Amino acid sequence: MSNSMGIASVFVLSSLLLSPLAMAEESPAFVARNAELAAVHQEAREAVAHKADAGKDAEQTASKGSLDANAES
Numbered sequence: 001m002s003n004s005m006g007i008a009s010v011f012v013l014s015s016l017l018l019s020p021l022a023m024a025e026e027s028p029a030f031v032a033r034n035a036e037l038a039a040v041h042q043e044a045r046e047a048v049a050h051k052a053d054a055g056k057d058a059e060q061t062a063s064k065g066s067l068d069a070n071a072e073s
Helices: 002-024 028-072
Strands: none
Touching: none
């Protein structure tokens, strides 16, 4: 019986200690921080996508130029 009381007390104490962490997800500061992080990540993704597009455009222009040069020969 003392074993089950010990397990129950550990469960209750852990629930009480971890409850502030569960509430943090609902706080306005936590939501604002997550929104700011999401915006920063989105900007970074867009910057990488623009770099990739610029690289593809440069490759296509270079390959088109070499094809035009070969066609003229």
